Amino acid sequence: MTAHMYAFKPGPLAASSAVTVTLLAPVGRLSLRAREADLPALSKAIGVDLPRRIGGRASAGTTEVLCLGPDEWQVLVAEAEAPRLIKQSASVYEKAPHSLTEISDREITVRIEGSKAAELLTLGCPRDIDPLPEGEGRRTLMDGATVVLWRDGAQDFRLDMWHSFAPHVIALLKTGCAELAAE
Amino acid sequence: MLLIHCPYCEEILPELEFTYAGEAHIARPADPSAMSDGEWRDYLFIRSNVRGPHYERWRHAHGCGRFFNAVRDTVTDRFLTTYKAGEPRPDLSSIKETAE
Numbered sequence: 398m399t400a401h402m403y404a405f406k407p408g409p410l411a412a413s414s415a416v417t418v419t420l421l422a423p424v425g426r427l428s429l430r431a432r433e434a435d436l437p438a439l440s441k442a443i444g445v446d447l448p449r450r451i452g453g454r455a456s457a458g459t460t461e462v463l464c465l466g467p468d469e470w471q472v473l474v475a476e477a478e479a480p481r482l483i484k485q486s487a488s489v490y491e492k493a494p495h496s497l498t499e500i501s502d503r504e505i506t507v508r509i510e511g512s513k514a515a516e517l518l519t520l521g522c523p524r525d526i527d528p529l530p531e532g533e534g535r536r537t538l539m540d541g542a543t544v545v546l547w548r549d550g551a552q553d554f555r556l557d558m559w560h561s562f563a564p565h566v567i568a569l570l571k572t573g574c575a576e577l578a579a580e
Numbered sequence: 581m582l583l584i585h586c587p588y589c590e591e592i593l594p595e596l597e598f599t600y601a602g603e604a605h606i607a608r609p610a611d612p613s614a615m616s617d618g619e620w621r622d623y624l625f626i627r628s629n630v631r632g633p634h635y636e637r638w639r640h641a642h643g644c645g646r647f648f649n650a651v652r653d654t655v656t657d658r659f660l661t662t663y664k665a666g667e668p669r670p671d672l673s674s675i676k677e678t679a680e
Contacts, residue, residue: 451589451644466644467588523581523594538596538642 400564405505411571413578416511418570421555425479426501427472429462429486435493442489443472443482452533454547463534463547471545471557476501504545504557507567513577514552520573521566522546539566582657584638587664588646601637603627604649605669633660633672651675 407422431439433449440447445457448464455462459475460482474482479499486497509517515526521540529535534547542562547555558566582595609615609623628634634654639647651660651670660679661670 466646469645523596536643536645543642 400560402502402505402560405560405563410507410567411574413511413574415513415577415580416509416517416574418517418567418574419508419510420567421506421508423476423501424506425474425476425482426499426504426557427474427479427482428498428500429470429472429495430468431470431493431495432468435495438489438493439486439495442485442493444485445472452529452535454532454534463545465536465545472497503559505560505563506555506557507570509554509556509570510550510552512552514554517570517573517577518546518554518556521569540569542566582659584650584659585662586640586643586646587648587662588644589640593640593643597640597642599639599641601639601647604635604637631655633676635669637665638662 405420407420410418410420412418429439429443429447436447436449443460443462445455445460445462447462447470448455451464451466453464459478461473463471463473465471472482479501483497483499486495511517518526518539522537524535524537529546529548531548531550534545536543536545538544539546539556539558542558542565544566545557547557549555556566583592584595584598585592586598606623606627609619612620615623632653632655633651636650636652637647638650639645647665648662649665649667650662651672652658653660658679661675663670
């Protein structure tokens, strides 16, 4: 089944007494790959000190950065700011070679919050959610689809997923949302 | 489910996040055209298929995305150690001691 981006309307997807699932508005998304030696120059260009530890996050203004791997970062930024950010990092390309790819149209984000938000994630995520510290993020799995999980609070998560997998993952979240309320 | 330590993430994570990638420490010959057909076949297809500690590659596909090496006992399915790609083959007797 094809799931076009325009088929996703930001707003509430499911809500129960246990947990609410909301589709968030579109945001600028960039994938950054770079070598360690070039990080200081890139941090300066992007305006955020790039975290070195996998799962670490940093933010400044509307820019939010999550370290996904030893040489990979996910950058979220307000849609209007994205072209400026791309231009700034292009200006340091000569002395700090890197790859900055815009992936805004690849993914959508849902927010999962409520008293049983962490429990809802356990329906599809093989990882133990509890040890994941607040204010960090990880790339992991949600029922077979690769997702990026951001933990904003003890029971407050964001889930970035490829939009082609979204109908499947969202259907699972909706079912779980109703199920947890019925307990 | 196996629990695997990723040497890059420095976390112990469920097997579902990982993919198996065959035997480790098999270097591509520098000059393939100088090899006989038999030698090339051995490089491509012939693996040690050990019973016991096996050096193998894994990839943290749904995580940091990195390939790394592991020593797994093929009899007990137990991971003796994992280490970053490019690091030398760890000494078997010392890792057996620390694993026990």
